[in-house]
Amino acid sequence: MENSASAFRAAIAAGYGIECDIQRSADGWPMVFHDWDFARLIGRPDRADALTADQWRELSYLEGEEAPIDLPVLLDLVAGAVPLLIEIKSRPRYDVERTCLAVAECLRGYGGHHAVMSFDPRVARWFRRHAPGTVAGLVMREDDYGFTQKAWQRRLALWIARPDFLAYHVAALPNPMAASLRGAGLPVLTWTVDSPARRAIAAAHADAPIAEGAGLP
Known part of the structure; x- marks a missing residue:
């Protein structure tokens, strides 16, 4: 199950780096979860930000009986054994800086290799400051689900974020902008690499894949 403790333990045992997602609970705690509601993974209609962290811990995934975990639990679990990539979720009119602060507080003193990323350029700007x-x-994509379909939107996001790296949608590679930035020294990751064909694209046009399933080596 994605973002579950058992999935993270399996990744650590295999020596794979971990990518996780962060949603914020009603009381401002960083919870390791992808969706904005619990319908798909928990089978409840509640919004993720409608429950407190303690209420989150009483939930269980539809597949198995595990409860979602929070970021401190994940950090204790990983304990520097593998690199950790933390995606902070955001959307329009969302107070993402509150999540940034919560994540930064959890990371204070963590000694393992780690990084944060987000589709929201305010996240990289916040951490830089x-x-x-x-x-x-x-994180950037160019399809109907993204916020950077137009070239000017991509340039604006880059100007706001001034990121340490890009995580570019594999379906949008190769493209001139990513190639140019990579050529200038900006590391480019790509996601989601879930097939041998996409792994070949990642090898040719990115510095590292964010992979799962058949995209793993």
């Missing part, structure tokens, strides 16, 4: 010791990246 307030937690410059944490590597921060910008």
Whole structure:
């Protein structure tokens, strides 16, 4: 199950780096979860930000009986064994800086290799200003689900974020902008690499894949 403790343990045992997602609970705690509601993974209609962290811990995934975990639990679980890439979720009119602060507080003193990233360029900007010791990246896609379909939107996001790296949608590679930025020294990751064909694209046009399933080596 994605973002579950058992999935993270399996990744650590295999020596794979971990990518996780962060949603914020009603009381401002960083919870390791992808969706904005619990319908798909928990089977409840509640919004993720409608429950407190203690209420989150009483939930269980539809697949199995595990409860979602919070970021401190994940950090204790990983304990520097593998690199950790933390995606901070955001959307229009969302107070993402509150999540940035919560994540930064959890990362204070964590000694393992880690980085944060987000589709929201405000995240990399926040970490650059307030937690410059944490590597921060910008996630970008160009399809109907993204916010950077137009070239001017991509340029604006880059200008706001000034990221340490890009995480570019594999379906949009190769493209001139990513190639140019990579050529100028900006590391480019790509996601989601879930097939041998996409792994070949990642090898040719990016510095590292964010992979799962058949995209793993």
